[in-house]
Amino acid sequence: MSWYEHLGRCVCFLICRNHRTWEWILKLLTRKRSLHFTTIDMTRHTHSSAWHTMHNVICGGAKSMDECLETLKRSRVKIYVIQGDRDEIVPLECSTNIKMKIPNAEVDIIKNADHSSVILGRENNFTQYLEHTWLSFSSREECYKHCSI
Incomplete structure (x- = not known):
C-alpha cells in the first residue's frame, strides 16, 4: 500500500495545486468555455482534502467501517x-x-x-x-x- 499512497499523494498534489492550469488545458482540449461542475470540483479540491479523502476511502475505510457503523447504531441515527x-x-x-x-x-x-x-x-x-x-x-x-x- 505504501507505493500506492505515495503515488496518490503526488497525483493529488499535481492536480489540486495546479487546478487553474488543468482547467485551462481541459477547456482548450474540449473547446468549451466552461467545464462540467464535477470536473471543476475534482480539480479544485485542496491538496489536503483530496489526499485525506483518497486515503480515508481507499486505505483506511475498510478498517474503520465497523467502528463507525457501531457508533451510528448506538446513536440511533x-x-x-x-x-x-x-x-x-x-x-x-x-x-x-x-x-x-x-x-x-x-x-x-x-x-x-x-x-x-x-x-x-x-x-x-x-x-x-x-x-x-x-x-x-x-x-x-x-x-x-x-x-x-
Whole structure:
C-alpha cells in the first residue's frame, strides 16, 4: 500500500495545486468555455482534502467501517443508503453489510444506475426522493412531539 499512497499523494498534489492550469488545458482540449461542475470540483479540491479523502476511502475505510457503523447504531441515527445496482466503485455488499449491521438502516438500490448516475441524470427523481424522506422524517418528529407513543 505504501507505493500506492505515495503515488496518490503526488497525483493529488499535481492536480489540486495546479487546478487553474488543468482547467485551462481541459477547456482548450474540449473547446468549451466552461467545464462540467464535477470536473471543476475534482480539480479544485485542496491538496489536503483530496489526499485525506483518497486515503480515508481507499486505505483506511475498510478498517474503520465497523467502528463507525457501531457508533451510528448506538446513536440511533436514521441512516439512508442510496446506491446504483451498477456501481463499480462501491460494491453492493457494502450496502448489504450496512443493513446487516444496522437493521433499521434503509437501503435503496437504484436500477440501471452506477456510482454517479444515482444522482446525475436523475436530479428530479433524486430531489423528490429526498423531499419524501425529509417529509416522512419531519412527520415522525412531529408525531413524537405531540403523540404519546
